[in-house]
Amino acid sequence: MKYFIGYIFLSCMIFQSCTQSNEKINGVSFVASNNAIADEHLSPVVSLNSNYAALMPFGFIKTLEHPDILFNTEKQWFGERETGVIQYAEKLKAKHIKLMIKPQLWVWRGEYTGDIIMKTETDWLLLETAYRHFILEYARVAEAVNADIYCIGTELDTFIAARPDFWHQLIREVKRVYSGQLTYAANWDEYKRTPFWGALDYIGIDAYFPVSDSRTPTVEECVEGWLPYKEEIKRLSERLEKPVLFTEFGYRSVDFSGKEPWVSDRRKTTLNFEAQTATTKALFDTFWKEDWFAGGFIWKWFHNHNESGGMADTRFTPQNKPVERVIQSHYKKFK
Incomplete structure (x- = not known):
């Protein structure tokens, strides 16, 4: 009898372990709108089998060399402001969706935030003060809504390289007001230089790695293209003993979707849903079964599902495209 009980106990432990390791962060990057959201806007998120949503309040900078940050103003859309983040968070949590x-930051005309750089020490200090205010304000919001993860920045490579001491201090200050897990969203070609992963809970990567030069790549081709990047990411994860989180991932529904996945302008106009599907499947096949990989957030998801994406849309969103069913099926396996 004791052997039978021991067998049952061991079987339960193995099952529990497998269940725990199988669960991932199956997230959507939930785009802010100018309106409050309702249950009807969240049913598609639940149907996708998502268990996380990223909420993204914005701060605005006039130029790459301008130190002031405007945020939480009445001129911004509802979902980009503090009141909107709180309302979105409450509605998502009611649907059992966890939060990041x-x-x-958004630089006017859409210039790359990784190139933000100040000309003088005075301007660097002004930028640090403005950014500290911005990040600590939303850290308090994250604590108030009991967000599971807080991201302290997105694709700010030059700012970090120029002012590493500021970032280490900022992390300490965030931890005084926010008690959840922390990450930073490094660009795909930046993450190996980020100096403060040891102080965070996740190695966050916006995963726009080039994986194929083909017009319509196959899943196998893209998996092969991922191999060198995967090994580098895995080594960093093991060395730092930190899980990896894709703070953004996704592909446009266009030709050559795996060649320069970060390109978001409107020059690419040729629809290719097969390419979007193959690149997405390959990313899932490459990472989601790895123990050191925590999951990720698809870029991007709009609240008005029935009016978003569709079979004439070349943008990133998977909504109302064949790839949406791929994500739905995959997320179900790792929920």
């Missing part, structure tokens, strides 16, 4: 709060 991910404040982001």
Whole structure:
């Protein structure tokens, strides 16, 4: 009898372990709108089998060399402001969707935030003060809504390289007001230089790695293209003993979707849903079964599902495209 009981106990432990390791962060990057959200806007998120959503309040900078950050103003859309983040968070949590709060900067005309650089020490200090205010304000919001993860920045490579001491201090200050898990969203070509992973809970990567030069790549081709990147990411994860989180991932529904996945302008106009599906499947096949990989957030998801994406849309969103069913099926396996 004791052997039978021991067998049952061992079987339960193995099952529990497998169940725990199988669960991933199956997230959507939930785009802010100018309106409050309702249950009807969240049913498609639940149907996708998502268990996380990233909420993204924005701060705005006039130029790459301008130190002031405007945020939480009445001129911004509802979902980009503090009141909107709180309302979105409450509605998502009511649907049992966990949260990552991910404040982001936007430079007018869409210039790359990784190139933000100040000309003088005075301007660097002004930028640090403005950014500290921005991040600590939303850290308090993240604590108030009991967000599971807080992201302290997105694709700010030059800012970090120029002012590493500021970032280490900022992390300490965030931890005084926010008690959840922390990450930073490094660009795909930046993450190996980020100096403060040891102080965070996740190695966060915006995973726009080039994996194929083909017009319509196959899943196998893209998996092969991922191999060198995967090994580098895995080595960093093991060395730092930190799980990896894709703070953004996704592909456009266009030709050559795996060649330069970060390109978001409107020059690419040729629809290719097969390419979007293959690149997405390959990313899932490459990472989601790995123990050191925590999951990720698809870029991007709009609240008005029935009016978003569709078979004439070349943008990133998977909504109302064949790849949406791929994500839905995959997320179900790892929920």
